Amino acid sequence: MDKRYQVFISSTFRDLQDERQAVLRAVLELDHMPAGMELFPAGDDETWQLIRDVIDGSDYYVLIIGGRYGSMGEAGIGFTEKEYDYAIAARKPVIPLLHRNPDNLPRERTETDPTAWKRLKDFRAKVEARHTCVYWEQADDLKAKVIVGLTSTTKRHPGVGWVRADSVPSDATLADVLALRNRVAELEAQAAADRTGPPPGTEDLEQGEDEFEVNVAFEARTPGTYDGTAYTGTALISWQDIFASIAPTLINEATDSDLRSAFRSCFSDRSLAVFSRERKLKGFELRDFRFRDADIDTCIVQLRALGLIRESQRARSVRDTETYWCLTSYGDFQMTRLRALRRETQPPSGKSDETARDRAEPLARN
Numbered sequence: 126m127d128k129r130y131q132v133f134i135s136s137t138f139r140d141l142q143d144e145r146q147a148v149l150r151a152v153l154e155l156d157h158m159p160a161g162m163e164l165f166p167a168g169d170d171e172t173w174q175l176i177r178d179v180i181d182g183s184d185y186y187v188l189i190i191g192g193r194y195g196s197m198g199e200a201g202i203g204f205t206e207k208e209y210d211y212a213i214a215a216r217k218p219v220i221p222l223l224h225r226n227p228d229n230l231p232r233e234r235t236e237t238d239p240t241a242w243k244r245l246k247d248f249r250a251k252v253e254a255r256h257t258c259v260y261w262e263q264a265d266d267l268k269a270k271v272i273v274g275l276t277s278t279t280k281r282h283p284g285v286g287w288v289r290a291d292s293v294p295s296d297a298t299l300a301d302v303l304a305l306r307n308r309v310a311e312l313e314a315q316a317a318a319d320r321t322g323p324p325p326g327t328e329d330l331e332q333g334e335d336e337f338e339v340n341v342a343f344e345a346r347t348p349g350t351y352d353g354t355a356y357t358g359t360a361l362i363s364w365q366d367i368f369a370s371i372a373p374t375l376i377n378e379a380t381d382s383d384l385r386s387a388f389r390s391c392f393s394d395r396s397l398a399v400f401s402r403e404r405k406l407k408g409f410e411l412r413d414f415r416f417r418d419a420d421i422d423t424c425i426v427q428l429r430a431l432g433l434i435r436e437s438q439r440a441r442s443v444r445d446t447e448t449y450w451c452l453t454s455y456g457d458f459q460m461t462r463l464r465a466l467r468r469e470t471q472p473p474s475g476k477s478d479e480t481a482r483d484r485a486e487p488l489a490r491n
Contacts, residue, residue, distance in 0.1 A: 128286035130279060133180050133217075134161040135208045136189035140234040143264040144189055148222070151271035152187075158287070177211055184284030185275065186212040187220045188252065189267075192227035192235035194245040206248050213255070218282045220274045221252050222267060225260040323455060324432040332431055336361040337424070340417050341396045345409040356406075360392070360399045365463065367391055367424060368433055372452060372460035378437050381448040388421045389414075425450075433459060 132152045136145060145161070152159040160179050180186065188209055195203045202210075212219060227235060227245070236242040252258060259274055261267045331337070339360045346353035370391035374383060393414040400406055428434045433456035437449035452460060 128288055130157045130184040130284050130286045131182060132157050132159050132185045132187055132275065133183040133208075133212070134159055134187045134189070135205055135212070137191065137193045137195035137205055140193045141189055141191050144191065144261075144267055147264045147268040148187060148189060148271050151268045152275070155272060155275060157275070173207075176208060180208065180212055180217065181215060183217065184286055185220060185278060186217040187271065187275070188212075188222065190221070190223045190227075190245075190249060190252065192224060192230040192245070194236055194241045194248065203244065203248070209248075209252070218278050218284070219256055220271070220278055221256045221258045222270065222274075223249060223252065223258050223260055225262050327431050330430055331427065332364050334363050334365060336363050337367065337427075339392050339395070339420055341392065342415045343396065343400070343411055344413045345406050345411055348408070348410050353412075356400070358396075358400065360396045362392070362395045364427065364431075366395070368428060368456075368459065369463040370394070371428075372433075372456065373464065375434060375450055375452045375456070376460075378439070378449050378451045381450065384425070384450050385418075385421050388424055389416055392416050392420075428456075432456070 134145060134148055134152070138145070149159045160183055186209075188205075190205075195205050197203050198207065200207075209219070224230065236245055259270050261270055339362060340357070341360055342355065342357045344353040344355055367388075371384065371387040374387040379387070396414050397411055400411055425434070429436075432453055434450055435453050435456075437451045439449065441449075
């Protein structure tokens with residue numbers, strides 16, 4: 126769809142007529158629409174409201190600064206600077222074009238009053254501190270610089286723009302497109318729900334009994350005291366055990382923070398089992414296990430790549446910015462396979478099976 130943008134051109138007027146014409150031609154040659162309010166009488170509240178409305182309706186703001194600060198309003202601020210401040214407050218992309226050396230401009234094109242000259246320098250400094258500026262010397266080279274700057278800005282910050290009325294799709298067309306998009310989403314969700322096998326291309330990924338090395342830091346404390354020694358090390362845990370541990374957390378979805386907490390619990394249990402067997406740590410209380418966020422990130426990416434978990438697409442409130450995770454159909458199948466309790470082998474017919482209940486002693490009576 127061919128889109129055109131409205132470009133507000135802001136500058137002093139009498140000293141920059143040629144420069145304004147160059148910028149105006151550049152905007153027109155890009156098939157955009159120039160706008161500017163410098164010909165309206167200054168100081169009128171209704172006029173300032175009109176200027177604000179035009180800036181609000183523009184997609185981009187072009188600022189040209191030469192050697193003059195320009196006329197000022199009752200508040201002691203120039204009208205060009207006032208337009209600039211409003212464009213910044215309205216969050217309009219600004220293309221600033223500053224004369225490279227205003228000291229070299231002819232006397233009639235510069236400020237002769239020291240106070241006005243200082244205001245100009247302060248205004249320039251404010252713009253230079255906020256933006257990467259384009260500098261010019263002659264009106265002839267200004268046109269090319271505007272074309273380059275505006276083209277770059279429209280790509281980096283696409284505006285709302287304007288289109289011809291006969292180019293806008295009808296309500297019926299938009300409804301058809303939306304219905305097709307929803308149908309595609311339904312079919313994709315159905316295809317994902319029906320899949321109980323791994324996605325293609327996962328054969329070469331670590332999985333199953335392959336082990337992942339977890340970096341861990343912890344404290345070994347003498348029981349009954351606060352005397353502790355810090356330790357670091359690594360613990361190996363299989364991808365199968367990792368997934369079996371965290372999967373139940375995702376049965377009804379889980380926030381990103383809850384999922385990461387499940388990983389930490391899994392790693393803590395494994396680390397405690399590994400390090401409590403070391404001879405030098407016998408008799409110590411192992412606590413405060415800490416793990417690298419990067420290791421947890423790796424686990425999330427790996428389980429996602431294996432097709433076991435995915436980011437939830439359930440619609441939520443616009444205020445809910447949390448990331449949610451859930452099991453895929455394949456992940457749910459794998460979780461059931463790993464975590465479901467299996468029936469023990471039945472004894473031969475005719476023989477009794479002495480169970481723990483059979484061996485239990487009766488409670489002592491008073």
